Amino acid sequence: MKQCWEQVAGGVTAPRGFRAAAVRCGIRQAEGDDLALLVCDTQGAAAATFTTNRVAAAPVRWSRRTIRRGKVRAAVVNAGNANACTGARGLRDVEATAARAAEVLGLRPENFLVASTGIIGRYLPVEKLLEGLPRAASLLDPSIEAGDRFARAIMTTDTVVKQVALRCDLGRGSVTLGGATKGAGMIAPGMATTLSFLTTDAAIERPLLARLLRRAVAQTYNRISIDNHMSTNDTVLCLASGLADAPAVRDGSKAAERFEAALTELCRILAVKIVADGEGAKRLVRIEVVGAPTEAAAVAVGRAIADSPLCKCALHSGDPNWGRFVSAAGYACRRLDEARTKLYIGEVLAYAAGAPADAPISRLAEAMAGREVLLRLDLGLGKAAATVWTCDLSKEYVAINADYHT
Amino acid sequence: MKQCWEQVAGGVTAPRGFRAAAVRCGIRQAEGDDLALLVCDTQGAAAATFTTNRVAAAPVRWSRRTIRRGKVRAAVVNAGNANACTGARGLRDVEATAARAAEVLGLRPENFLVASTGIIGRYLPVEKLLEGLPRAASLLDPSIEAGDRFARAIMTTDTVVKQVALRCDLGRGSVTLGGATKGAGMIAPGMATTLSFLTTDAAIERPLLARLLRRAVAQTYNRISIDNHMSTNDTVLCLASGLADAPAVRDGSKAAERFEAALTELCRILAVKIVADGEGAKRLVRIEVVGAPTEAAAVAVGRAIADSPLCKCALHSGDPNWGRFVSAAGYACRRLDEARTKLYIGEVLAYAAGAPADAPISRLAEAMAGREVLLRLDLGLGKAAATVWTCDLSKEYVAINADYHT
Numbered sequence: 001m002k003q004c005w006e007q008v009a010g011g012v013t014a015p016r017g018f019r020a021a022a023v024r025c026g027i028r029q030a031e032g033d034d035l036a037l038l039v040c041d042t043q044g045a046a047a048a049t050f051t052t053n054r055v056a057a058a059p060v061r062w063s064r065r066t067i068r069r070g071k072v073r074a075a076v077v078n079a080g081n082a083n084a085c086t087g088a089r090g091l092r093d094v095e096a097t098a099a100r101a102a103e104v105l106g107l108r109p110e111n112f113l114v115a116s117t118g119i120i121g122r123y124l125p126v127e128k129l130l131e132g133l134p135r136a137a138s139l140l141d142p143s144i145e146a147g148d149r150f151a152r153a154i155m156t157t158d159t160v161v162k163q164v165a166l167r168c169d170l171g172r173g174s175v176t177l178g179g180a181t182k183g184a185g186m187i188a189p190g191m192a193t194t195l196s197f198l199t200t201d202a203a204i205e206r207p208l209l210a211r212l213l214r215r216a217v218a219q220t221y222n223r224i225s226i227d228n229h230m231s232t233n234d235t236v237l238c239l240a241s242g243l244a245d246a247p248a249v250r251d252g253s254k255a256a257e258r259f260e261a262a263l264t265e266l267c268r269i270l271a272v273k274i275v276a277d278g279e280g281a282k283r284l285v286r287i288e289v290v291g292a293p294t295e296a297a298a299v300a301v302g303r304a305i306a307d308s309p310l311c312k313c314a315l316h317s318g319d320p321n322w323g324r325f326v327s328a329a330g331y332a333c334r335r336l337d338e339a340r341t342k343l344y345i346g347e348v349l350a351y352a353a354g355a356p357a358d359a360p361i362s363r364l365a366e367a368m369a370g371r372e373v374l375l376r377l378d379l380g381l382g383k384a385a386a387t388v389w390t391c392d393l394s395k396e397y398v399a400i401n402a403d404y405h406t
Numbered sequence: 407m408k409q410c411w412e413q414v415a416g417g418v419t420a421p422r423g424f425r426a427a428a429v430r431c432g433i434r435q436a437e438g439d440d441l442a443l444l445v446c447d448t449q450g451a452a453a454a455t456f457t458t459n460r461v462a463a464a465p466v467r468w469s470r471r472t473i474r475r476g477k478v479r480a481a482v483v484n485a486g487n488a489n490a491c492t493g494a495r496g497l498r499d500v501e502a503t504a505a506r507a508a509e510v511l512g513l514r515p516e517n518f519l520v521a522s523t524g525i526i527g528r529y530l531p532v533e534k535l536l537e538g539l540p541r542a543a544s545l546l547d548p549s550i551e552a553g554d555r556f557a558r559a560i561m562t563t564d565t566v567v568k569q570v571a572l573r574c575d576l577g578r579g580s581v582t583l584g585g586a587t588k589g590a591g592m593i594a595p596g597m598a599t600t601l602s603f604l605t606t607d608a609a610i611e612r613p614l615l616a617r618l619l620r621r622a623v624a625q626t627y628n629r630i631s632i633d634n635h636m637s638t639n640d641t642v643l644c645l646a647s648g649l650a651d652a653p654a655v656r657d658g659s660k661a662a663e664r665f666e667a668a669l670t671e672l673c674r675i676l677a678v679k680i681v682a683d684g685e686g687a688k689r690l691v692r693i694e695v696v697g698a699p700t701e702a703a704a705v706a707v708g709r710a711i712a713d714s715p716l717c718k719c720a721l722h723s724g725d726p727n728w729g730r731f732v733s734a735a736g737y738a739c740r741r742l743d744e745a746r747t748k749l750y751i752g753e754v755l756a757y758a759a760g761a762p763a764d765a766p767i768s769r770l771a772e773a774m775a776g777r778e779v780l781l782r783l784d785l786g787l788g789k790a791a792a793t794v795w796t797c798d799l800s801k802e803y804v805a806i807n808a809d810y811h812t
Contacts, residue, residue: 227716313804
């Protein structure tokens with residue numbers, strides 16, 4: 001399909017019908033806003049995906065229920081405390097948050113998705129959050145600046161704000177999609193946590209939105225890894241206001257195809273931003289696995305490389321120690337055949353037919369020297385392919401996650 | 407079973423009927439011996455386990471065949487080059503090695519297991535090795551010192567020699583077991599590689615020895631992790647000379663039970679030594695998972711903690727950020743129930759009934775401050791249990807594996 005989208009200014013407030021706000025309520029020790037609100041002006045459609053960790057944070061447990069009830073139109077997000085491993089008290093704190101948000105905004109508690117990021121296993125200082133809510137509500141605004149502030153407030157150890165907006169041409173009329181996300185980071189220190197908030201002014205039914213979001217997340221958010229530790233708080237929410245000047249997106253239509261392509265691209269851009277800003281990382285690594293017997297096998301090989309500290313250390317220093325990548329593929333794919341496997345670093349063939357290719361080490365080193373590195377593995381076994389994104393492992397990662405004490 | 411073994415001096419040459427030697431042949435850049443020989447004076451029994459990585463080094467491919475033929479009675483080992491990802495030339499180099507060793511020692515090529523450790527994807531400087539073999543053969547000796555020298559020659563980034571010997575009381579008569587192993591380390595830099603050479607003077611049939619070794623390895627070597635990157639060269643060889651003053655160990659006998667207990671203990675001691683000397687590590691971590699629905703589930707939970715860089719960073723700094731351990735259990739065990747899960751750090755209860763226990767953070771920190779740390783997870787789901795050993799992740803690990811360039 002021809003590219004049907006273009007990037008436009010802004011983030012979650014770029015589509016019509018969304019307002020955002022952020023304030024500091026003092027939950028996190030670091031400076032800056034730590035409470036954010038996102039509100040959709042209409043009762044459109046909402047869909048979300050959550051962590052599959054059996055240890056799910058209280059806000060995830062609350063939000064799963066509200067998403068099932070189908071009435072979500074706003075999100076309350078805090079940084080500085082993940083409200084995970086907090087038992088019954090954690091759930092009571094989420095309920096109080098939703099109740100107060102409902103009161104302040106004239107909505108119902110089940111209209112609110114709640115998301116938290118930060119340290120695990122500490123009770124949420126909920127009073128601070130409740131105090132902050134009316135202030136946040138009074139600042140709700142549809143401007144790009146308000147969206148910026150939202151995106152900034154959900155950051156933890158992220159070093160850059162992560163947001164994007166796309167205009168998508170549906171054929172007849174166009175829609176806008178926006179999003180903000182936070183990186184897999186630590187706070188004071190907490191857990192690797194990914195939160196993502198997506199918005200669109202498309203008119204779309206909830207089941208279709210849910211299906212398209214699930215597919216987009218599978219191809220993007222679920223194909224990144226910084227440290228292979230699944231969060232207790234992962235949440236990707238997508239809200240649709242239906243306020244665009246375009247006909248509704250119907251299942252099976254050309255417009256649905258285009259919308260899905262744009263939604264996937266939105267998720268891809270945000271997910272890759274997370275990896276590019278991985279804790280202590282200096283390189284973004286794109287691992288393309290082709291010639292795989294199945295897509296699952298391709299993903300497994302990509303993940304094995306992405307999750308190997310040995311591979312990540314080589315990627316950090318730009319060391320063309322390609323045996324590490326090949327050996328990771330060897331334990332990830334039971335059907336791997338060395339004789340058919342090829343490894344390219346950038347455009348340079350490093351390994352083929354079970355032995356080193358002829359590339360001089362200087363060319364391989366050059367291919368690993370940039371801010372972005374491409375590894376391409378051709379398994380020679382079939383037609384399936386997948387891309388996985390990761391980053392390098394540095395002393396700074398250890399410093400961020402070890403030297404900082406609870 | 408009452409403990410039937412006691413530790414005695416020495417390593418691979420402690421049992422009767424074994425001679426060892428090591429020389430420097432110049433394969434590795436670092437100083438010291440890099441070619442080692444271990445010979446059994448009789449044609450007793452031999453058994454081995456190998457890496458399950460589909461990318462298996464040439465020596466592993468050779469040795470699998472020789473083990474199947476049932477005539478192995480010696481090992482040629484080199485450090486400095488893993489001879490992995492080296493295709494047909496790699497195999498020819500192994501064949502040449504075995505042929506020369508056979509010539510020098512008056513044996514046949516299929517009597518030799520060959521093992522290599524070091525950098526992957528570089529051709530072995532086989533001439534150096536062939537030159538070193540006669541010198542090594544001339545030094546073969548049954549002394550403890552010769553065993554020491556063997557154990558030292560197989561080291562890569564290991565900082566301490568790893569060997570042990572046990573005397574095992576079989577009821578009627580006793581046997582000795584010895585072993586030397588190398589750590590999961592890098593060389594110049596290579597891959598994490600574990601080689602282990604076990605010896606015994608017990609008289610035992612090959613099928614029984616093979617079964618007991620497989621079980622012992624499953625409980626010990628296969629339950630350690632330093633960086634979750636499976637080597638292309640892993641080899642555990644056990645040679646039995648049959649020269650002890652004790653009746654043969656028969657399947658199903660009390661003696662077999664005792665021998666298995668001692669063999670497992672031998673492997674456990676050596677495997678734990680590997681983890682204790684993990685690259686850059688300062689803590690040995692024992693993860694006991696109990697109350698699991700199955701042994702596999704217990705191992706999976708232990709491994710998830712052992713393989714999480716986040717958990718390992720907390721273990722490095724002694725930070726009692728226990729949410730990291732619980733959350734890893736949450737993604738490793740699909741049946742995990744937060745309400746039933748308990749986490750102890752040392753003797754201190756950190757988490758129970760889905761929420762923080764009352765332990766003051768200072769007590770938890772104290773339990774994590776030592777050279778050895780115990781994590782104990784009770785899943786409350788069943789009667790299965792498993793122990794996994796790991797170490798912490800430090801900046802030194804990154805330095806060893808990143809700063810050193812190929």
